[in-house]
Amino acid sequence: MTQLMVRLVLFDIDGTLLHTGGAGRKAFRHAFGTAFGVSNGTEGIEFAGRTDTSIVRELFLKHSVDHSNENLHRFFDTYYFWLDHILHNSEGNECPFVREFIHSLKSLPNPPTLGLLTGNVRLGAEIKLRHYGLWEEFCTGGFGDDHENRGEIAKVARSRGSEMLGHRLAGDEILVIGDTPLDVACARAISARCLAVATGHSPVTELESHSPTWAVRDLSCIEAREVCS
Structure with missing residues (x-):
């Protein structure tokens, strides 16, 4: 069977896109x-x-x-x-190579839609990402005020992405990027691919033990075309 191209990439926020200093x-x-x-x-x-x-x-x-x-x-x-x-009074930073990876995704011949999959409530997510100049990179997603359960949030994100793209997305058309075993479980809840990055508190070995599609040290260790093709 021919593998489908990724049409929707869903990023976690804390530990994946940002470190906000708590x-x-x-x-x-x-x-x-x-x-x-x-x-x-x-x-x-x-x-x-x-x-x-x-x-x-x-x-x-x-x-x-x-x-x-x-x-x-x-x-x-x-x-x-x-x-x-x-x-505005804390030391924080973007996670390594986030902007470069987003740029690589957007530079693909058939770039995927970029969204969020996070336990943050929507306005909280916006406040965090706007502070670091990243909010405008994303146009859809699932948030903590959609549901208390992260697996259900993943289903909401898939549904919104499907509506935006005009067809029901298969699991293989979705990539979830996160830094914890819970993000791997979110991807599994919608049969999506998962790129686990060790930029949070979980080392690569721990992430690998939960069987994501890929587990890497950070986003410089893998090509956008590899995870989307």
């Missing part, structure tokens, strides 16, 4: 304190690889805050303020 975690802590008067409310909460909405649910449960729409809006409105403020 801006998201810090913003969560400050926002929860500002909105609900709880100091160090995020202590003991695991953030890595989780969706923003699942973290908020755990925070509300831990501190007996009603999980109402009003309180969700109250928290996230405060979170957006703190995230923007902290990004």
Whole structure:
């Protein structure tokens, strides 16, 4: 059977595109304190690889805050303020060779559509990526406010990409790029190809143990045409 060309590339954000210096975690802590008067409310909460909405649910449960729409809006409105403020006062950077790889994707003879697959809520993702001048590179995706479960977010991203491109995308027409085993699982949830990059906290050996299509040190170690053809 002839292998299909990749038509949609979905990037994770934290650890794949950016290192924000922990801006998201810090913003969560400050926002929860500002909105609900709880100091160090995020202590003991695991953030890595989780969706923003699942973290908020755990925070509300831990501190007996009603999980109402009003309180969700109250928290996230405060979170957006703190995230923007902290990004402007934190040391962070793009992950290695991100811009070069994006340029290589866009320079292919039949360039794929670029999107996001992230546990960040959409506006949080935009704030982070705009700060580093990357938001405009992406035109679709799935986000943490689409669903608490990352596998379901992947399905949303596939659906939006399919609608944008005018046909239902097969798994082999989608490439997920991420830095954790959870990103590999996201790709598997929609039968997509997966490029795992060791630019986050997971080394190549750990990523390889989860059987992505490719596992590399960073985006300089593989060609865009290889992963898309």
